[in-house]
Amino acid sequence: MDKSFQLFPDQAALHSSSVDWLSLFLTAVTVFFSVLIAVLVIYFAIRYRRRPDVPFVPKPDASHGHLGFTLELTWTIIPLIIVTVMFLAGAKVFVRSQQPPRNATEIYVEGKRWMWKTQHSTGTREINALHLPAGVPVRLIMISQDVIHDFGIPAFRIKMDVVPGRYTSEWFVPEKVGEYHLFCDQYCGTNHSKMVGTIYVMKPGDYRQWLDGHSADDPPRVAGEKLFGQYGCITCHSTRAPTMAGLYGRTVPLEGGGSVVADDNYLRESIYYPSAKIVRGYPPIMPSFRGQLTEEQVMDLVEYIKSLAGATTDPFQLPLVGGPATQPNRAVPGPGPFVPVQAPQGVH
Secondary structure, three states: OOOOOOOOOOOOEOOHHHHHHHHHHHHHHHHHHHHHHHHHHHHHHHHOOOOOOOOOOOOOOOOOHHHHHHHHHHHHHHHHHHHHHHHHHHHHHHHHHOOOOOOOEEEEEEEEOOEEEEEOOOOOEEEOEEEEEOOOOEEEEEEEOOOOEEEEEHHHOEEEEEOOOOOEEEEEOEOOOEEEEEEEOOOOOOOHHHOEEEEEEEOHHHHHHHHHOOOOOOOHHHHHHHHHHHOOHHHHOOOOOOOOOOOOOOEEEEOOOOEEEOOHHHHHHHHHOOOOOOEOOOOOOOOOOEOOEOHHHHHHHHHHHHHOOOOOOOOOOOOOOOOOOOOOOOEEOOOOOOEEOOOOOOOO
16 A cells, blocks of 8 residues: 555554544534535625615515524524534543553653653663554653653544643553654744654564563662662651552542642652642651652652552551551561551551
């Protein structure tokens, strides 16, 4: 097949066809009504134009009667039905694009003028490239080091802004083995047009061989665990601050009322701006690590904390230091993820 010219890119991901059908439907409706209105405007302009030999005589207002009422209902109800169908179809595609499967493989992406840096869960890093296994759900967790970028893969029918200061994400299931273009879809400066890359979709077996054949840094979880010990996080997050075990994904009660879900953005904010949201019942003693930790290191720490999410401990139900319990919520450091010490019987 000649691919020197393609009206549409390949449909290489799970929901690509849904996006195309929605786009074609919106385009068809737009073209139909644009042509219809244009034809009617031209017809009425010619048919009912004012002729120089016919004097203009204003006519008194007249009721349209039953026919007029029927016309009003027709051009009100039909467009209402059409835009309702548009809304429901678009909402279905949007909601599905925001709900990645729980077993999705997470890959971290950093945008930086003018390159894309990616890291797999094994620690393997790439620049302006991303190798993926076919048929496996993938969730990208993205952040920018400088300005707003946009991670776009036309063949997957996805694009998402990559912004400084918070994580954004998008997910997909690559289905078609091959090579596909990666673009920055947001103008980001002088060399914006050079901020491109290649997506390599491989058979799962070939992907594993590719991973095995490339040297890798510590996996993000392991690197985060080292940083957790290096910066002394265990010192406070075992006595004077909530334990990290079981924290990710939980609802965090805040001082002054309200709560927040401990997701990626909350954890990042708590590392860089610890006073932004103070956990109820704990003193605001955590220092800011802004300027000490890079975005990559914060990603590693977040990944390590996420790895502790399976713990059954509720970090907000154990006793606080100085509270009524006889033993504080403690954790013991070790070579692996730290495990909270069992609280005394009767303490919940």
